[in-house]
Amino acid sequence: MAALKKIAIFLIAGLLLVIVALDIWGALTLGSLTPSANPALDKDANKVVMVFGATGSVGDGLLKAAVEDPDVEKVYVVTRRSSPRIEAGVASGKVEMLLHEDFTDYSGLATILGQVNTVLWGLGTTSVGMDDETYTWIHVDFPIAFINAWLAARTEGPMSFHTVTGMGTDLNGEQHWAREKGRAEQEAAMLAEGTGLRTFGYRSAFVRPTSEQANVLHYALEALLRPGALVIPSKDLGGAMLEISARTTELPNGALIDNADSIAYAEAYRERMKR
């Protein structure tokens, strides 16, 4: 029993040390973008928002941010199934759910795509236990097929595509997931070049679920990772995306947003919403 207690204390102490080391590393290396204090804002930039992955941990917060934003008039959710937040949004009249099965084919959505200004892409999953081919299909083929369809359907107005790739994303990385997420960021930006569409990859670390989904462990991890700017609540991440969309001339197509950058833009968004 005493030996077990010692092992437990040793493991907890080890974990805390790792977190402190991560916090120091995060605080020293993250954050290269500073939101302009006097931005040029386009109130229509987020008029029509489309959300992917809304049934997931990250996407639920992205949807929450879009639904609560007064400048967003309409939210389309493209999904395989519903969720309490999607149902509530549909009941409010602001959200329309588009049930979808094949995320490499958007031919049935062309008319709707022509109206969309902002896409919040939280569709994706862990690489653990998944073969490389399936991982690529979900994280590269899905978003690239979507961007091609969106560009083909586009009409006038600002367009921005925001995808949560994750910390460690690296085109030349050792891990398959890191390379493929880097490839998705790069191919998205290349497709958008010269079209007026701006694409952004969010290299977030831990995205804390919404208050409706989070449990005590999520909040504990949030508290531990906060000093290193390694955590952002999912709704704040959505706010950062909407802020970057509205600042139509501030960040170029293909910009990469690390976690501290997201926190800075989420703060700018909150300040703007107070006015």
Ligand SMILES: NC(=O)c1ccc[n+]([C@@H]2O[C@H](COP(=O)([O-])OP(=O)(O)OC[C@H]3O[C@@H](n4cnc5c(N)ncnc54)[C@H](OP(=O)(O)O)[C@@H]3O)[C@@H](O)[C@H]2O)c1
């Ligand atoms: N959670 C974090 O802290 C965090 C941090 C950094 C980056 N990310 C990235 O953010 C993305 C989402 O993560 P998450 O934690 O929100 O995952 P999650 O809770 O598992 O949610 C995954 C979402 O993607 C959808 N999805 C997954 N596979 C699909 C498929 N084959 N076809 C259609 N839809 C599919 C799911 O839809 P269904 O409900 O229909 O399955 C769900 O809406 C991932 O790429 C992840 O790497 C997450």
